[in-house]
Amino acid sequence: MEKQPARINYFFGPGWYSLFETIFGAFINLGKIEYNLFLRFIDIWAGIIHHFSFGGLITSLIRTIAFTVQAIITSVFATVIVLVCTIIHTLIVSIFMGIVYIGFTVVWFLDFVYRKMHGIVSHCSNCQERISLPYYRCSCGRVHTKLIPSKYGILKRTCECGNQLPTTFLNGRQKLNAICPHCQFDLTSGGAHVAVTFPLIGGPSSGKTCFVNMSIYSLSKNAGKLGYNFDYEDEGTMEYENNIQGIENGAFPAKTNNMALTFYRFNWAKDKQAVKNEISLCDIGGEAYADKETLKRQIGYANSQGYIVIIDPLSIKEYRKEVEKKNDISSFNGSSMSLDEVLDMLVTTVDSLSNLNSKEKITKDCAVVFTKLDLPGLDEKIGDSGNEEYRASHKATFLEAENAICENFLREYGEDNFVNTLKAKFKNIQFFACTALADDGNGKLYSKNAARALAWVMNGKGKGIAFDENEIISLVD
Secondary structure, three states, X not given: OOOOOEOOOHHHOHHHHHHHHHHHHHHHHHHHHHHHHHHHHHHHHHHHHHHHHHOOHHHHHHHXXXXXXXXXXXXXXXXXXXXXXXXXXXXXXXXXXXXXXXXXXXXXXXXXXXXXXXXXXXXXXXXXXXXXXXXEEOOOOOEEOOOOOEOOEOOEEEEOOOOEEEXXXXXXXXXXXXXXXXXXXXXXXXXXXXXXXXXXXXXXXXXHHHHHHHHHHHHHHHHHHHOOEEEEOOOOOOHHHHHHHHHHOOOOOOOOOOOOOEEEEEEEEOOOOOOXXXXXXXXOOHHHHHOHHHHHOOHHHOOOOEEEEEEOHHHXXXXXHHHHHHOOOHHHOOOOOOHHHHHXXXXXXHHHHHOXXXXXXXXXXXXXXXXXXXXXXXHHHXXXXXXXXXXXXXXXXXXXXXXHHHHHHXXXXXXXXXXXXXXXXXXXXXXXXXXXXXXXOOOOEEEEOOOHHHHHHHOOOOXXXXXXXXXXXXXXX
């Protein structure tokens, strides 16, 4: 383990030094006693020699023999007593430290199991790396790169500044300031969550930014009905909050020009759920899909748990020609990038980042969302009206019908290659149709069915997220 800016725990170093010092000191003192006895012994025998010459031999000899016996007994017994006491002391300390080490092992194992059992992981919104355990910064500024039960402390460690830092999620590690180990970016939470990330894919002006904001907003309004708690996680920009406030005042959110994934995050969990789900929707400027090198730097695509592909119906040339003949669609600001271009760039990027060959399927869920359902006549083709009409003559669930009518729509207008590539490359696909954001003609903005795709792609991910089909299709805006 790399050196940490903390004091080593007493039982993982200083305790043993103290024991050795005690033992060493005892034998040093014993040696001094025996050395003094030896000097006294020499003095007495020198006296005997003197008395041998000048008289008093018998008396001195008796005293000398008595002292010699005393010295031998003292040396032997003192040594034995010190040795026995040392052994007993060592055994007692070793047993106590053994109990401490067992406790350390148990705490370390519980922390490890807790993280694995709950699937705890974070995603950095700056470098997009996956993080199993963040670095933690003490209030003094020192960074602890391995804040786990260790020689620096079992339940808590003492920073060099004297602060006590918890070493597990069981006793509050998540309350500390966390930073990314890869780029040192400040994380908004302490790491005790399950990160679930969904990048959005779509060309310029396809409606990604409107969809991100309104799908999150719509889901937040349905959280209580579904039995979950919603809490938006602001990273200091207030972008989502400002967008929603602007939408409520009749203003569309600004187009995303960022050429890196922008994370919109919220926490999603049931009451008293120990580990929350940190859900991230990742927006990016549609122009990025014209630049292969830019996309390859977005490792968030590889670290995600699913994808949301946004389709602007006006990017389908044959459909656009048809609808333009009868309607003025200039206000819809259609995307000019073809569906094939967007999908090809996504597939190439994911294959490259995930080391997949062209024949391997992407196993992550893919929601394909038609936006701008408010286009004249589109609801009858792929919206709820079209879905209801299809189910009237076919035995199908709502989502099965949605897949059928959306696929038929794409093939009808010449997008067979897009459909074939999508089905060949992704294992699990679900189509949706929504109005991400539109003007009702009275200066008010509204959305329709914006949360369905998000709920579907979230289903089964993270910790305790489960929706049935009826819950998904009954979400209100």
